[in-house]
Amino acid sequence: MSDMYLFGLSSRRAEWLSQRQSIVAENVANANTPGYIGKDVKGFTEAMESTQLAMAGSNPLHLAAVDGRSVDVESGSETAWEVTHSGNSVSLEQEMLKSGEVQSGFSLNTSIAKAFQRFYLMGVKG
Template sequence: MEPIQLFQLASDKAHWLSVRQSVVAGNIANANTPDYVAMDIDPFETVLNSVGSRMAATHPAHFTEDPLRGSVRADTGQDLNVSPSGNAVSLEEELIKAGDIRKEYELSTGLMRTFHRMMLQTVAK
């Protein structure tokens, strides 16, 4: 029987959601910056398949590289309605993304809470 890696997967998903939220927040913050192009992060499934193993930090002074930062790219999925200043950020699209991130986070934490409760019940009996 293989060990259950659900908690690690949930932790990776939460980290991905955190990085995506910071990218979306950066897009919203730069909504009036001339020539700014909206950014987004690769889908979680793509990032999960490409991350693989990485070096462990065994000492607090060790630097660690965030593998998800490399998956930030220009967002080509939007209708690029470029303003006269050259800005291609749609606040409506960014707010929709922020709402989706919140829903995914709530779903992930709800599933983890349920799984944790289920594990506690099986151990207690």
């Protein structure tokens, strides 16, 4: 069952959501740190586009698929709602909104995987 594309996609989405959750937690933990600049991960579609299979070969007649998948999702600077006089750009309201997005993303991801598993099992049982 792990070879099914939807399960692999669901797993990748869970990894991305987990990474985003840890970045949000890091931002909240450093909300009062002077000079700390808040971070965010790039969007899931951007992360998936950067890990597509690409064709490569040493000879134009020989082509091989190269898996460009990277486990880490790069984090970059986010657009802050406000920057305090200490140079900190973390807005707790913005981080709580992101946290809610992560929670709803996990719920949606789980629901889709469960539905696909039910359809798969119904197909196997006949």
